Each structure stands twice: as C-alpha cells, then as structure tokens.
Amino acid sequence: MSAQLFLDGVHRSFDGFKAINNLTLSVDKGELRAVIGPNGAGKTTMMDIITGKTRPDGGEVLWNMSTDLTRMDEASVANLGIGRKFQKPTVFETHTVEDNIRLALKAPRGVFATLFHRTGKAEEARVTALLDQIRLTHLRAEDAANLSHGQKQWLEIGMLLAQEPDLLLVDEPAAGMTDAETMETAELLKSIAGQRTVIVVEHDMDFVRALDCRVTVLHQGSVLAEGSLDHVSARDDVIEVYLGR
Amino acid sequence: MSKLIDLRMGLFLAALFIVTVLVPIASTLDQGSALSIPSYLIPLMGKYLCYAILAVALDLCWGYAGILSLGHGAFFALGGYAIGMHLMREIGARGVYANPDLPDFMVFLGWNELPWFWYGFDWFPFAAVMALLVPGALAFVFGWFAFRSRVSGVYLSIITQALTFALLLAFFRNEMGFGGNNGLTDFRDVLGFSLSAPSTRIALFVLTAIALAACLLIAKAITVSKAGKVLVAVRDAESRTRFMGYRVENYSVFVFTVSAMMAGLAGALYVPQVGIINPGEFAPANSIEIVVWVALGGRGTLVGAAIGALVVVAVESWLTANFPDLWLFALGALFIIVVLWMPNGLLGLVEKLRLRRKPAPDPNTETPA
Amino acid sequence: MLLRPFLRLVALCLAMLTPLAASAQTLEELVTQLPAGSYDDRAAVVAEIAATGDPRALAVLEALLEGELEQRNSDGRIVIVGGTRRAPTGTDALTGEDLGELGRRATERIRVNNSLRRTIRTAMGVMTLRDPDPARRLAAAEAALRSPAVEQLDALDAAMQAEELDYIREAQTLAHAATILASDADTDTKLDAVAVISGASALTVQSTLNAYRAAEDPALAAAVADAIEAAERRQALWGQAQNLWFGLSLGSVLLLAAIGLAITFGVMGVINLAHGELVMLGAYTTFLVQETIRTHAPEYFGWSLAIAVPLAFLFVGAVGVAIERGIVRHLYGRPLETLLATWGVSLILQQAVRSVFGPTNREVGTPDWMSGAFQLGEMTVTWPRVAIVIFSLTVFFGLLLTMRYSAMGLQMRAVTQNRAMAANLGIRTGRVDALTFGLGAGIAGLAGVALSQIDNVSPNLGQSYIIDSFLVVVFGGVGNLWGTLAAAMSLGVANKFLEPWAGAVLGKILILIFIILFIQKRPRGLFPQRGRAAEG
Numbered sequence A: 001m002s003a004q005l006f007l008d009g010v011h012r013s014f015d016g017f018k019a020i021n022n023l024t025l026s027v028d029k030g031e032l033r034a035v036i037g038p039n040g041a042g043k044t045t046m047m048d049i050i051t052g053k054t055r056p057d058g059g060e061v062l063w064n065m066s067t068d069l070t071r072m073d074e075a076s077v078a079n080l081g082i083g084r085k086f087q088k089p090t091v092f093e094t095h096t097v098e099d100n101i102r103l104a105l106k107a108p109r110g111v112f113a114t115l116f117h118r119t120g121k122a123e124e125a126r127v128t129a130l131l132d133q134i135r136l137t138h139l140r141a142e143d144a145a146n147l148s149h150g151q152k153q154w155l156e157i158g159m160l161l162a163q164e165p166d167l168l169l170v171d172e173p174a175a176g177m178t179d180a181e182t183m184e185t186a187e188l189l190k191s192i193a194g195q196r197t198v199i200v201v202e203h204d205m206d207f208v209r210a211l212d213c214r215v216t217v218l219h220q221g222s223v224l225a226e227g228s229l230d231h232v233s234a235r236d237d238v239i240e241v242y243l244g245r
Numbered sequence B: 001m002s003k004l005i006d007l008r009m010g011l012f013l014a015a016l017f018i019v020t021v022l023v024p025i026a027s028t029l030d031q032g033s034a035l036s037i038p039s040y041l042i043p044l045m046g047k048y049l050c051y052a053i054l055a056v057a058l059d060l061c062w063g064y065a066g067i068l069s070l071g072h073g074a075f076f077a078l079g080g081y082a083i084g085m086h087l088m089r090e091i092g093a094r095g096v097y098a099n100p101d102l103p104d105f106m107v108f109l110g111w112n113e114l115p116w117f118w119y120g121f122d123w124f125p126f127a128a129v130m131a132l133l134v135p136g137a138l139a140f141v142f143g144w145f146a147f148r149s150r151v152s153g154v155y156l157s158i159i160t161q162a163l164t165f166a167l168l169l170a171f172f173r174n175e176m177g178f179g180g181n182n183g184l185t186d187f188r189d190v191l192g193f194s195l196s197a198p199s200t201r202i203a204l205f206v207l208t209a210i211a212l213a214a215c216l217l218i219a220k221a222i223t224v225s226k227a228g229k230v231l232v233a234v235r236d237a238e239s240r241t242r243f244m245g246y247r248v249e250n251y252s253v254f255v256f257t258v259s260a261m262m263a264g265l266a267g268a269l270y271v272p273q274v275g276i277i278n279p280g281e282f283a284p285a286n287s288i289e290i291v292v293w294v295a296l297g298g299r300g301t302l303v304g305a306a307i308g309a310l311v312v313v314a315v316e317s318w319l320t321a322n323f324p325d326l327w328l329f330a331l332g333a334l335f336i337i338v339v340l341w342m343p344n345g346l347l348g349l350v351e352k353l354r355l356r357r358k359p360a361p362d363p364n365t366e367t368p369a
Numbered sequence C: 001m002l003l004r005p006f007l008r009l010v011a012l013c014l015a016m017l018t019p020l021a022a023s024a025q026t027l028e029e030l031v032t033q034l035p036a037g038s039y040d041d042r043a044a045v046v047a048e049i050a051a052t053g054d055p056r057a058l059a060v061l062e063a064l065l066e067g068e069l070e071q072r073n074s075d076g077r078i079v080i081v082g083g084t085r086r087a088p089t090g091t092d093a094l095t096g097e098d099l100g101e102l103g104r105r106a107t108e109r110i111r112v113n114n115s116l117r118r119t120i121r122t123a124m125g126v127m128t129l130r131d132p133d134p135a136r137r138l139a140a141a142e143a144a145l146r147s148p149a150v151e152q153l154d155a156l157d158a159a160m161q162a163e164e165l166d167y168i169r170e171a172q173t174l175a176h177a178a179t180i181l182a183s184d185a186d187t188d189t190k191l192d193a194v195a196v197i198s199g200a201s202a203l204t205v206q207s208t209l210n211a212y213r214a215a216e217d218p219a220l221a222a223a224v225a226d227a228i229e230a231a232e233r234r235q236a237l238w239g240q241a242q243n244l245w246f247g248l249s250l251g252s253v254l255l256l257a258a259i260g261l262a263i264t265f266g267v268m269g270v271i272n273l274a275h276g277e278l279v280m281l282g283a284y285t286t287f288l289v290q291e292t293i294r295t296h297a298p299e300y301f302g303w304s305l306a307i308a309v310p311l312a313f314l315f316v317g318a319v320g321v322a323i324e325r326g327i328v329r330h331l332y333g334r335p336l337e338t339l340l341a342t343w344g345v346s347l348i349l350q351q352a353v354r355s356v357f358g359p360t361n362r363e364v365g366t367p368d369w370m371s372g373a374f375q376l377g378e379m380t381v382t383w384p385r386v387a388i389v390i391f392s393l394t395v396f397f398g399l400l401l402t403m404r405y406s407a408m409g410l411q412m413r414a415v416t417q418n419r420a421m422a423a424n425l426g427i428r429t430g431r432v433d434a435l436t437f438g439l440g441a442g443i444a445g446l447a448g449v450a451l452s453q454i455d456n457v458s459p460n461l462g463q464s465y466i467i468d469s470f471l472v473v474v475f476g477g478v479g480n481l482w483g484t485l486a487a488a489m490s491l492g493v494a495n496k497f498l499e500p501w502a503g504a505v506l507g508k509i510l511i512l513i514f515i516i517l518f519i520q521k522r523p524r525g526l527f528p529q530r531g532r533a534a535e536g
Helices: A043-050 A074-081 A097-104 A111-115 A121-133 A149-162 A179-192 A205-211 A229-233 A236-243 B007-028 B041-064 B072-094 B104-108 B124-148 B153-172 B198-224 B226-236 B238-243 B248-274 B284-297 B303-322 B326-341 B345-357 C003-017 C019-023 C027-033 C039-052 C056-066 C114-129 C134-146 C150-162 C166-182 C187-197 C202-212 C218-267 C275-296 C298-326 C335-357 C383-405 C407-417 C419-424 C429-451 C463-476 C481-502 C504-521
Strands: A003-014 A017-028 A032-036 A058-063 A082-085 A167-171 A197-201 A214-219 A222-227 C069-072 C078-083 C088-092 C098-101 C107-109 C373-376 C379-382
Touching: A003 A043, A003 A197, A017 A043, A017 A197, A017 A222, A032 A205, A043 A167, A043 A197, A074 A082, A074 B238, A082 A149, A097 A121, A097 A149, A097 B226, A111 B226, A111 B248, A121 A149, A149 A167, A149 A179, A167 A179, A179 A197, A179 A205, A205 A229, A214 A229, A214 A236, A222 A229, A222 A236, A229 A236, B007 B041, B007 B198, B007 B303, B041 B072, B041 B198, B041 B226, B041 B248, B041 B284, B041 B303, B072 B124, B072 B153, B072 B248, B072 B284, B124 B153, B124 B248, B124 C504, B153 B284, B153 C335, B153 C463, B153 C504, B198 B226, B198 B248, B198 B303, B226 B238, B226 B248, B238 B248, B284 B303, B284 B326, B284 B345, B284 C335, B303 B326, B303 B345, B326 C335, C027 C039, C027 C056, C039 C056, C039 C114, C056 C069, C056 C078, C056 C114, C114 C134, C114 C150, C134 C150, C134 C166, C134 C202, C150 C166, C166 C187, C166 C202, C187 C202, C187 C218, C202 C218, C218 C275, C218 C379, C218 C383, C218 C407, C218 C429, C218 C463, C218 C481, C275 C298, C275 C335, C275 C429, C275 C463, C298 C429, C379 C383, C383 C407, C383 C429, C383 C481, C407 C419, C407 C429, C419 C429, C463 C481, C463 C504, C481 C504
Parallel strands: A032 A197, A032 A214, A082 A167, A167 A197
Antiparallel strands: A003 A017, A003 A058, A214 A222, C069 C078, C069 C107, C078 C088, C088 C098, C373 C379
C-alpha cells in the first residue's frame, strides 16, 4: 500500500515556540489512524498544516506522494478530497440542517455553478440518506443553531461524509457525546475506514481503544511513539509524558 | 418561483406597483383636486426610490455576506457621475460659454480639449453601461485584493471608508476633470426629453420603480440560490466554508461587485431626477447613513432595507424642513436604538408581533440550552 | 545700564580714529556749514558730519533727507521743522530744544538733490553702523549687506573692529565682504570675500552673489558659481530637514489623535467612531477654560492650557465612561454593531455642540510663551509645533508606562487577554472596561487641547481626524502602541515629503491609496501581534 499522506520533516514555530518540530508521519490509503498526545503536543497545528490553514516553516506534506499541500490554501486542499471536522463543532447556524448537508455535498464549488444550481432527485435522495445515517431526519427543517451539542457533532460528521473526501481529519469527535453515541461514532469511523483514510485526534482513551487502530503519540511537535494502543501505552516515555505533568 | 416572491416581497412589490400606477395618474389630475400630486414632488419620490435601491444593494452584501461596506456611497456617486457626464455632453452649445465641445466648467478652467476619459460619454448607451461598469470594476478590483488577503469585518469597513474618502478628495480637485467642487449640473435634457418636463419626470420615476423591483428580484434570486446559501455560510462560519472547498474570496468579490453595480444604477437614476452630482456624495457620512436604513428596515431581508430607506429619508426630509436642529439627534439616536433594541429591524418587530398574536410556537423549536 | 554710555564713548573714540574724522570739526560747526555752497560742498559736509560719530548727527541727517531741515532766517539757527505747513513748529537740530511756532516764512529749507540723498543715506548707514542701540546696528549692517555702497567700506571696517557683540560683527563682516565685491579690489581680496559670504545663510549667499555670476574675472565667476551651488545644495538639504520636521509634527498630531483609539480599538477591540467627537470635546473644553479665564482672571491666561489639560482629560474621560456603560458595554464581541452605535453617538455629540456653541469656529488663543519661532540652520521652527511634538510624545510615553507598570494597566491587559480568567482572579472586569474606555477617551480629550492650537475649533473638528486615526492604528498594527507611534510618524513624514511635488490633496490621496493597498497586503499592520492566538 502506498502512503496517502506523508509529512516529511515538517516544522513550524510561533514566536520561538516550536509547535511542530521535525514531524514525520505517514498514513496509508484506507487506514484508520488515531493521533493522541497531551495538550500543546501540536495536534491541532498538524491538522492546520495539512489542511492549508497554516504554512509550515519547512518540510513537505505530500498527498498521494505527488502533490505538495504546503503550497495550497484551504479550498484547494479541500477540493483534493481532504475533509476536516473541527474540535468545536462548527455548523452554519442560520441554515437548516438539510441545507447544511446540501452545502457540503460533493458538487462543483464555483460561484456560477452554485448560482445556477438546480436541486435534482439524486441530490434529494443523497441528503435524505445522510440525514438518516446521522439520525437527524426529524430535524431536517430546523435551524442548526437549535441543535444540541451532540446533534451538532453528528451534523458535522454528516457534512464531512457528504463531502465524500478521500481523507477525513476528525478532531475530537466524541466531545460532548454520551457514552453510547461515542461508541456509535467509533463504529461509524471504523466502517468508513477502508474505502477512505481517517485520521482521528482524540483525548478519550476509551474511544481510541474502541477504534482499535494504529496510534501515533505526539509530544512537543514530533512523534514520540507509534504502534498499537497497548504497545504505546506500555512505553515508559509515553507514560511519563502523560502522567509526568 | 414561490421562493423568489414570498409574502413580504409580494406585498412590497404590489404596493410599489400601485404607487407607480397611481402617481402618474394623480400628477395629471387638476391642480385643484385633492388627490393631485404637484409635478415637483415626483423627482423627490423618484429620489427616495433610488435610495431604496441603494439600500437593497448594501443589504445584499452586508445582510447576506456579512460585508459591511462603508463606501457604498462611492459606487452610487460613480454611477451618478457617469450619467452626469452624459447629461453634460447633451447640454452641448447651450451652456453659458456656448462651447459645443466642452462643458462650461472646462471652458472656465481654460481647457482646450475634452480629456480622454470623457470620450464616448456623449453616446447614451456608453454612459449607461459605464454607470454600471465603473462601480462594478472598482468593486471587483478592490474586492479582489481585499478578500484575497482575507481582509474582513471591521478592517474591511475601515478601508472601504478610506476608499470613499480618497475619492471624495480626488473629485474635489478641479484637475480631475469632473467639475471639482461644483460637480456636474445645469442639465437640460436626456435623450432629447427636457428634464423639467412633467412627462420626463414621470418616466424617470416609473423607470426607477421598475429598477427597484428588478434589483429586489435579482438580489432575492441570488440569496435563495445555492450561491446565496454559501454567502450566508461564509457570514456565519467563514473558515468552515473554506474547509468545505468553497473559495470564499470569489463569492465575496462576486456579491460585492453585483452590489456595487446596483448602487451605480441607483446613482445613475438619481442624477437626472435631482439635477446635480457633486463630490459631496462621496462623503463617508453618506455611506454610513445607508447602513442605518438597512439596519432599521431589517438586515438580511432586502424588502426591509428598501422600507428602511424610504422611512428614514422621509423622516429626514420632514425633520430638516421643520426642525433642522433635531435631525442629527434623531439620526444618531436611531443608530443607537436600532443596534441596541431592534437587532432585526422593523421587519423583525413586525414578525415578533405576528408570532405573539399566534398561539405558542411548536415546542420543538425551543432553543436547547 | 552702564553699557549704553560706555558704548557711546567707544563709538565716539573710534569715529575719531577713522580717516574721515581727521578734520576734527565739531558737529555744531559742521551743521552750520550745511546751508552754504553747492550740492557737492554739502555732500562733503554730510560725510564729515557722519564721521563725527556723534549720535545726534543721525537725527540731523534724517531731517535733511526728509527735507525737514531748515535754517531760521532770524538767527541762522538750524532747526527741524514739524507741525503743519500753515503753522510750522521747530526744534533745535542739535539740542532738541522746542522753539515753538516758527511763523510761515521764518525759515529757509536746506535743499537736497538725488545725488546728495544717496550720500546722506550712505552717511546715515555709516552712522547707524555704530549706533549705541544693538538692534539698529544690526539693521544697519543688514542694510549695508543688501545694498553695498563702496563709500561705507571703511566705516564697516571700523565698525567691525569696534563691535563687541558676535552676531552683529558677523553681519558686519558679511556686509563688508559684499561691499568689497562691489568695490574695485583685486581678485584675491574678492575671492576671500566670496569665501566669507559662502558661510552665510543660503538665501544671503544667493541674493548677494547672484549679481557676480557673470563677473569678468573667470576665477571670481567660478568661485561665485561654486558658492551659489554649495548654498543651493545646503538649502535643498535643509529643505529636506524642514520637510522631516513638518512631517514629524504632523505625525505628532496624528499620533495624538490616534493614541486614544489605540487604547479603545487596539487594546479593547472597540470600534469607536465617536472618537473624533471626543477630541472635539477636548478642544471645546479648552475654549471654555479660556473664556472663563478671559472674563474672570485675564492675568492667568498663560496658564489656560495647563488648566485645560487635566480638565479635558477628566471631562472627556467621564464622557467616555458614560458611553461605555450606556452603550458599548452591551455590544462587546459585535464590532460592526459597536461601529454603528458609536457613529450614532458621534452625530449626537456633534449636533449637541453645534446647538450649544453654534456652527462657526470658536477662537482659542495661544499663550504668549508658546508663540513665536526660532531659527535652526536654514529653517524656521515655530514654538507651537515644538510644543505639540513634545506634548504628544509625553502623552505617548506616559500611556506606555501606565499600561506597563501601573496596577490599572496590568488589569487592563489581563482583561483584554483573558476575560474569564481575569474575572476569576477577582478583577472587576466591568470596572476595568469602563476605565480603559475612559482612559482612551481622556487621551482623546488631551488631543483636543493640543489640536485647538493648530486647527479650527468647530463641531466638525472630529470628523477630519477620525479616518486618519483609524488608518494610523490599523497601519501600525492593532494592539501595538509602538506600532501606532511608528505609523503616525511615518505617515506624517511621507505626507510632507509627497506634498511638494504632488500637492497637499493629491499627496493625501496617495497616502490613503497606499494604506488601502498595504492593509490588503498585510491585514495585521506594520507590527502585527504574533503567536498562535493571532492566527485564529
């Protein structure tokens, strides 16, 4: 299998603080990967760099071993097929739930394409299917602002799915969810992996365990350990990083 | 089509239609009749409708895309200048200096030939296209730079204000070739029809009403399209929209440009009815006043913006005529009241009253904590 | 007071030493000789009168020049005639004794012609060169420089030797050199003279030497050309210095206007469009203070600004607190709404001032100690400008120190950086907000006091500064006081350097366009706040 995403010697500092320090990471196509690490380990900055929000000071981020993502802006990266879910759920509050999904659906993103866009049957069906999947069908005409925190999380996951990305970057999806929902989310992500590549950043160890996948531990902007959860959590340096502070 | 013309839009367009039909009829009635409208009032009403178009233009970019332009007066004025230049050329040899090739102010300044940027304006279609194109092009270039550098929010407001201020200073200069301080005035006729003739006045008024209706419908069509939804998405969560693959700057430039062209159209219709265009139209205070029209009527409602403009301008006319000292107090208080207590404007207020009279809304819509 | 008689003595002694004074006749004798003989004889007598160095001689010569010097027929006494033609009165030319009415045909005028008038003027120049009054001596030397007369050469020489005041001697030396150039002295002497003159101010060099550009002597012509060119270069350089100074003083004005905004907008993030009107209130406070002093205690007028400064700070600061508590407080986190509401406030303040004080400009005076100017090299520096530069820098550094070291400054920074945390630490955030806004407003009031000195105090005063102020703050980088300083100064200087070739209005337009483009290129200004927080 070839690497879908390859970060090579990436670094980035803010005012002298090295948020990402010579980070090298490779994720295969179709893989499900969990990234864990204490606060300030550089998880969010890593996501920002992959999605074009933050330019690294050096290093490369390769997509399919050919395209360098560091030169692209957010929209270009997204259109390559990289979707992102934020830590804090961000949905379009004044749009209805179904419009949120509809905006996310894979379709031409240009001004004139959307200006003259007509909603077709296939699109309707797709929206309905997605709403079913995230269990928000009964709220489809509701403004997104009126959803609960957990419902917003689900809506955002639904929007991510609607984009049909090749790589999903998911930042703390379980925050604000009930235990049952957390497990459901884990199942959902596992079922997506295989056809798509999924990178999950998470704090919740139960959730990571439920994902049952390869784990990367970030510390001070670079990879401290990599392997199965049991493997990494047995390592002394990982324990020290988590418990020593 | 039902999306395009909802209840508010329908009511407003119907009212506009009735006024547009009644005003010309009333103006041809006998002067003695109680319903007759004196001919001099028609340009005044036409002027109000121009302001309503301007308000709709601003609402399109502020209400839906969150772009608070404090320089829309500049686009309005540029459209006005384009038509004003044509009207100046149409005066021809009837000016004070009876020069067939040069407007009076150029003769006065001792110029010998028409500056190159006045070429073509003697031909009406060219001037009419320019009235839309010049504001549009300025907005496009300005917006392209601004939105690509992700200048937004307050910063954008401040530099649009600086833009109109720079244009104000520039148009005050005689060397610019736009009549300096005095601007362009003393117009005689348009397309051969005398501007002071009642029939021309009525025609311009009707034209303005049609333009207002057209702008409302175009703006509405944009906002109910998927592109309009993207614009609102940008307003609410800009970076989320980017991560979805939408090129936010293109959407912003698009709506800013369309809005500027509408403002230009308003200015183009304004000048022949008012009879003058001068640099004062570029004053930053004018541009800010447009914002209060929109805010009062109800931001993001289009129809509300038009109503807000009509209400404020009517009150302004009445106050400045009867209690000139009170006008700025009233306008200032209006800004504060609208912002603090009427976030959704007049239309929001009406909506609230309507909901209150109805039985309690569906409990499902209650906002969860 | 002993100086005056002493100088007179010195002048007299020296006059005796000069060759012209050789005839050693007294002034009294000479004056009686005036009416007799031809115009040429009279010219010789005039020269001798001048040579006496007697201070009384000046009045005699002046009267002669004006045609007021006459001889009384009855006793041959020389009198200066005044009064009307019908009823002429006389005073003794030398003693100044009042002779009362003279009678219409009692005196005979001592006639002068044009050539004699020239001689008299030169003679008077020579006389005043040694006048006991330093101001008159200086004026005489400067007059001699402007219109060099060869006859004065020796007198200038003598005056230079005798002069004790350096600045007068310098003027005399210049006049002397200019006179040498006008004389038929040899080339070397003239070249020395050119060298002397080239050390003078550029304007003097140009006006004095220009006539000799086309001198027949090539060496002299070359030296003159060099000297003029050097003077022009120097003048251009000082012209730049002058521009720089004007730019810095405009920058100080911008800084003053913007610095309050740097607090409310830069630190708190509140868009206060009423900022300009707060500046205006400061200016009107100054006006009121001066009015009160004028009517009740005019002798304290010199203190009016010193009194207005704290009053304006407190009054406008209080207005600021009222605006914050009444309006802005409800709008935190909604910058566009804040912008609109404060614009409303600005309209109300404007109209309120217009209703109370009228729409016209009000007169605000400048205390004596602040008026006037001094010369620095080739440029004139006016005291009000100096005062504004010093005042604005004082306000700036005062604010900087307040923010950095005072307890209030610490609380302000804490609240703006992390409101929730600050609240948890027991800081009363509402109070801090009000005080911060009040501080920004108070500084706007201070700016108003300063601006009342250089701008028209009218209800529109604030309007002309609001856009500039915002541009300064944004250009400098929001939240960075040093950036505001740098932005204000660089915009002020750029404006003044653009003005000479673009004109004032076009220069301003160019600056505006530059800032618009700059903000689009670097939306966070010259000195952006860095760090992860700023990336958001």
